[in-house]
Amino acid sequence: MGYRVVVAGATGNVGREMLNILAERQFPVDEIAVLASRRSQGTEVSFDDKTLKIQDIDQFDFSGWDMALFAIGSDATKKYAPVAAKAGCVVIDNSSLYRYDPDIPLIVPEVNPDAIEGYAKKNIIANPNCSTAQMVVALKPLHDRARIKRVVVSTYQSVSGSGKEGMDELWDQTKGMYVPGQEVEPSKFQKQIAFNVIPQIDVFMEDGSTKEEWKMVVETKKIIDPSIKVTATCVRVPVFVGHSEAINIEFEDFLDEDEARDILREAPGIMVVDKREPGGYTTPVECVGDFATFISRIRQDGTIENGLNLWCVSDNLRKGAALNAVQIAELLGKRVLKKG
Structure with missing residues (x-):
């Protein structure tokens, strides 16, 4: 016996990916409904070997459905x-x-799988920010061994991460660089993104950090340990x-890089690719379509007492x-709903 599952926002990048992953991981689905706004009603999306028609979320009755994966924005x-x-x-x-x-x-x-028990207070579970999610997967097994004091992270x-509009803008600007008169001005991003880097994601806050940076701080504390x-x-x-x-990473206790490498190799959801030779690491192009979080370049930081x-x-x-x-849905099914 499986679950009655809803995917809301099924026409977007994340919603479509949710459908792909539910199928790939053979999530026990008895029935599935795909939702979006009224303007997308009737649009077709794929799930496994089926073609599904988008329903209007405004008219949908959630009664009798077990879980809904939301990718529709705040x-x-x-x-x-x-x-x-x-x-x-x-939800x-x-x-x-x-x-x-x-x-x-x-x-x-x-x-933090045990936190699933708290879903019953509001019948809602939150998925973390994308940059936080991969980082805490790497931090948690190391924190269990040597207690993390401080993390300094720079993201690329x-x-x-900004949706289809961001992908389109990079593509159009890149093409426009080679065709005179077809240059594309920034609209989704604050400055040109093609052949450039932009040190701003989300809005600025009073202390000079951006909201994306604030999210990483607050979410890491909530998921792992408020003292970090x-x-x-x-x-x-x-x-x-x-x-x-x-x-x-700065730890309370010393952690040798070789032990850290072994810990990460055994940790769930992690793939270690760490060879000290040209190309002995993983880049974003190589991780696309994979379930794992890839860790490379593990080494001691000699500038602090207990650093990696x-x-x-x-x-x-x-x-x-x-x-x-989808992993949260799997956890919910195994620990709480217990139908699949």
């Missing part, structure tokens, strides 16, 4: 998630709306898919969004 989620939750359908939300609500669990299944985030100090610099780069992070550096790469549309949501 504004629409604010309207529809409470409706679904009240109808008894557990797994990919937006930032509920991540900081103390009554709603923020979950990365490899890191692909344009797919985090400082982040988040940068948009001209890569279509795949986020990269250079992470510096590492390079972390993941497909942000997968682990940073759709895959994590």
Whole structure:
């Protein structure tokens, strides 16, 4: 016996990826409904070997459905998630709306699976920010061994993190660079993204950090340990898919780089590719379509007493969004609903 599953936002990048991953991981689906706004009603999307027609989320009755994977942004989620939750359908939300609500669990299944029990307070579970999700997968097994005091992270985030519009802008600007008179001015991003990097993701806050950087700080504390100090610099780069992070970690106890490498090799959801030779590391292009979070360049930081550096790469549309949501659904099924 399987589940009755809803995917809301099924016409977007993340929604389509959710459908792909549900099929790839053979999630036990008895029935599936795909939703979007009224203007997309009747549009067809693929799920496994089936073709599904989009239904209008505004007219959809969530009663009798087990879980809904939301990829519709904060504004629409604010309207529809409470409706679904009240109808008894557990919402797994990919937006930032509920991540900081103390009554709603923020979950990365490899890191804090026990937090799933908190779903019942509001019938909603939050999916973390894409840049946070891959980082905490890398941090948690190391924190369990040597207690992390401080993290300094610089991100190199692909344009797919800003949606289809961001991907289109990179593509159009790149083409326009080679065709005189067809240059494309920035609209989605603050400055030209083609052949450039932009040290701003989301809006600026009073302290000079951006909201994306703030998210990484607050979410890491909520998911792993509130005592961990985090400082982040988040940068948009001209890569279509795949986020990269250079992470510096300071521990309470000494952790040898070889032991850290062994710990990460055994940790769930992680693939270590760390050869000290040209090309002996993973880049974003190589991680696209993969479920794993890839770790490379593991080495001691001799400038502090107990420090390590590492390079972390993941497909942000997968682990940073759709895959994590499906993994939460799997966890919910195994631990709570127990039908599949």
